[in-house]
Amino acid sequence: MELADQVLTGDPWAIARAISIVESESTESAGLVGQLFGHAGRARVVGVTGAPGVGKSTLVDRLTSEWRRGGTSVGILAIDPTSPFTGGAILGDRIRMQAHADDEGVYVRSMATRGHLGGLARATNDAVVVLDAAGKEIVLIETVGVGQGEVDVARTVDVAIVVTVPGTGDDVQALKAGIMEIADIFVVNKTDRDGADRTMTEIESMLALRDTSAMEWRPPVLKTRATTGEGVPAVLEAIGSLDSVRVAGDARRRERALVQLREILTRRFLKVVEGGTSEARSWNEMLDRIACGTIDPYRAADEILRLVLKER
Amino acid sequence: MELADQVLTGDPWAIARAISIVESESTESAGLVGQLFGHAGRARVVGVTGAPGVGKSTLVDRLTSEWRRGGTSVGILAIDPTSPFTGGAILGDRIRMQAHADDEGVYVRSMATRGHLGGLARATNDAVVVLDAAGKEIVLIETVGVGQGEVDVARTVDVAIVVTVPGTGDDVQALKAGIMEIADIFVVNKTDRDGADRTMTEIESMLALRDTSAMEWRPPVLKTRATTGEGVPAVLEAIGSLDSVRVAGDARRRERALVQLREILTRRFLKVVEGGTSEARSWNEMLDRIACGTIDPYRAADEILRLVLKER
Numbered sequence: 001m002e003l004a005d006q007v008l009t010g011d012p013w014a015i016a017r018a019i020s021i022v023e024s025e026s027t028e029s030a031g032l033v034g035q036l037f038g039h040a041g042r043a044r045v046v047g048v049t050g051a052p053g054v055g056k057s058t059l060v061d062r063l064t065s066e067w068r069r070g071g072t073s074v075g076i077l078a079i080d081p082t083s084p085f086t087g088g089a090i091l092g093d094r095i096r097m098q099a100h101a102d103d104e105g106v107y108v109r110s111m112a113t114r115g116h117l118g119g120l121a122r123a124t125n126d127a128v129v130v131l132d133a134a135g136k137e138i139v140l141i142e143t144v145g146v147g148q149g150e151v152d153v154a155r156t157v158d159v160a161i162v163v164t165v166p167g168t169g170d171d172v173q174a175l176k177a178g179i180m181e182i183a184d185i186f187v188v189n190k191t192d193r194d195g196a197d198r199t200m201t202e203i204e205s206m207l208a209l210r211d212t213s214a215m216e217w218r219p220p221v222l223k224t225r226a227t228t229g230e231g232v233p234a235v236l237e238a239i240g241s242l243d244s245v246r247v248a249g250d251a252r253r254r255e256r257a258l259v260q261l262r263e264i265l266t267r268r269f270l271k272v273v274e275g276g277t278s279e280a281r282s283w284n285e286m287l288d289r290i291a292c293g294t295i296d297p298y299r300a301a302d303e304i305l306r307l308v309l310k311e312r
Numbered sequence: 313m314e315l316a317d318q319v320l321t322g323d324p325w326a327i328a329r330a331i332s333i334v335e336s337e338s339t340e341s342a343g344l345v346g347q348l349f350g351h352a353g354r355a356r357v358v359g360v361t362g363a364p365g366v367g368k369s370t371l372v373d374r375l376t377s378e379w380r381r382g383g384t385s386v387g388i389l390a391i392d393p394t395s396p397f398t399g400g401a402i403l404g405d406r407i408r409m410q411a412h413a414d415d416e417g418v419y420v421r422s423m424a425t426r427g428h429l430g431g432l433a434r435a436t437n438d439a440v441v442v443l444d445a446a447g448k449e450i451v452l453i454e455t456v457g458v459g460q461g462e463v464d465v466a467r468t469v470d471v472a473i474v475v476t477v478p479g480t481g482d483d484v485q486a487l488k489a490g491i492m493e494i495a496d497i498f499v500v501n502k503t504d505r506d507g508a509d510r511t512m513t514e515i516e517s518m519l520a521l522r523d524t525s526a527m528e529w530r531p532p533v534l535k536t537r538a539t540t541g542e543g544v545p546a547v548l549e550a551i552g553s554l555d556s557v558r559v560a561g562d563a564r565r566r567e568r569a570l571v572q573l574r575e576i577l578t579r580r581f582l583k584v585v586e587g588g589t590s591e592a593r594s595w596n597e598m599l600d601r602i603a604c605g606t607i608d609p610y611r612a613a614d615e616i617l618r619l620v621l622k623e624r
Contacts, residue, residue: 030610037608257602260609261616265585266578268613272621273577290569296349297572298342301580304573309584310622 004035010135012107015075019109022126025119025267033126040132043075045252046239047141047154050163055189058226059163059235060142064106066236067138073105075131077124079143079153107131121152122263125256154182156256158246159239161185164203167195180206185238186221191231196223217245273304282307316347322447324419327387331421334438337431337579345438352444355387357564358551359453359466362475367501368454370538371475371547376418378548379450385417387443389436391455391465419448433464434575437568466494468568470558471551473497476515479507492518497550498533503543508535529557585616594619 003021006014018036022029046063050056057078064074111124124141131139141157143150154160162183186207188199203221220238224231246252274283286304289295295303315333318326330348334341358375362368369390376386423436436453443451453469455462466472474495498515500508515533532550536543558564586595598616601607607615 034608034610038605041605254599254603257599257609261599261602261612262582264609264613265616266582268617269581269621270574270578272617287566287569287573290573291566293350293353296346297569297576298346300573301576304577305580305584308621309581310620 002035004032004133007036007130007134008039010073012104015107015130015134016109018130019111019127022130023111023123025123029126033129036129036133040129041253043128043132043136043139044159044243045128045139045141045157046159046161047143047157048161048163049143049150049154049183050189052144054163054165055226056142056163059161059187059189059224059232060140062226062229062232063140063236066232068103068105071105072137073135074107075134075136075139076106076108077127077131077139077141078108078110079120079124079141079150107134107136119263119267120150121156121259122267124153125156125260151182152259156252156259158252159184159242161187161235161239163187163189164199165190166193166199181210183219184217184242185235186219187224187231187235188221189224189226191223191225217242273308314347316344316445319348319442319446320351322385324416327419327442327446328421330442331423331439334442335423335435337435341438345441348441348445352441353565355440355444355448355451356471356555357440357451357453357469358471358473359455359469360473360475361455361462361466361495362501364456366475366477367538368475371473371499371501371536371544372452372454374538374541374544375452375548378544380415380417383417384449385447386419387446387448387451388418388420389439389443389451389453390420390422391432391436391453391462419443419446431575431579432462433468433571434579436465437468437572463494464571468564468571470564471496471554473499473547473551475499475501476511477502478505478511493522495531496529496554497547498531499536499543499547500533501536501538503535503537529554585620 003014003018007018018032021032048056048060048063060076060078064076067074109127111120111127128139128141141153143153160182162180162185164186166188186203188196188203190196200221200223207219207221222231222234222238224235226232283304286295286300290297290300315326315330319330330344333344360368360372360375372388372390376388379386421439423432423439440451440453453465455465472494474492474497476498478500498519500511500515502508512533512535519531519533534543534546534550536547538544595616598607598612602609602612
């Protein structure tokens, strides 16, 4: 049986192998996604974003348990910005796999944010296609929420949840970096700590600055204690309400298509201009010429584009 | 007098205007950078990276004062990941301008991290060209150090300084995200706080994990109290030693050329495929087809590339 067919049966080994392929963007990856794409499109994609230590994983685990209680299958993608040389992602993955190890309805996977060319959103969206095609009804994406790659991920989910904790002015500050604008639901976790109400007020007042006239949905600010499960049902409820407000997440789906297509195009285009056997020398020469100041990068780009693009 | 000529005289108004142009990437920006490029290449580019609240700005100000004492001119670019709608960047800029307001040898500028297509590194490097051509001998770039755009910035500086504070395990953790690998100098700031030595040991032990065989330089871990100036001369000394080890930063300059060229090419290429008058409709149609599942993004990319690239 082909790998794509095995993925469609929901076989965890096949899912793991398929995600590794899309993550590495080996030559098989385009073909594999092509095979699976027509079988995807049914999963609800939920993003959970927040700084390290706010309790994202605990919240994700709680949400997962709630969905599992209702018989809904869940795929979890943990985007881990750990550098390759520490191996943190893999360790965390193993620990978390154990929590749902006995449950065939849950698939957990960490994705490392390697690679230069902003491939994170592409790899993540391809992994969503794999899990979606494999029959997962919910795909949870957990991210730290910093940097363009992660913001791109968060922009493409159906439901974007931003998690913070009381008393971290800095965290709320850091969240401003693009993620505030795309949040559908705010969660203040660890409300046993001091200052929960102040943090909620801070978020509310940031929300008040947004132009709400064009908004179909005003993001609620919810309190949770993920460790005890307190407040988690309200988060699920908010996700449900959002689903009923939005018409099948069409805009998000188009956004996802945009991010995917841009990344794939960019990567292939750069491969052509940087790699193409005969061109490789001229690419390196061009870099040398820029580095020693004999040509500026804009004129260099003009020359390269003239070489590779059709006349128009 | 043309704007480029005015920049070459070091006129602060002209510098401000030129950076605004490269930041917005208006149509003038390519021409302007082209004019200035041949006059740049002399400045030493120093990056100062760290989480919010570690005291980057204070350290940058101290370093600036030291350089100014020796008569060296300094340009400061503060990369601020504040979202456009809060206006934090501009406020911070104004406050900091005041500290060196009387000193013509210092130019301070905040850059906002707007834009989707990873334009941060390009805009920053273009701003470096402006400051460099304007005669600034040192260009200090201050960044929060998260996300690919910022890592790209940090990779292209001549000297990368990573700042942390005692007792923030999370911060050291967050720094793993790519920035650890490129640091030339580590600074543990606010050493009046508890745990400074433990933080230093943590960084040292992370460094011990690196493959040092190919390294020309072992990054020192230095203690500072930027508020009092304690330890700052040792940082300057380390920068000096690094300069003498590296042959004119050639590798970094080539890296800078690479980042620049990739970003400019990517942006122009996407403009061609997404925007070009007659193509615009087919681009939107393609997004719709991906969004509703009738074509996968890889095949869509193939079709588009066939349309725009020359046969090879």
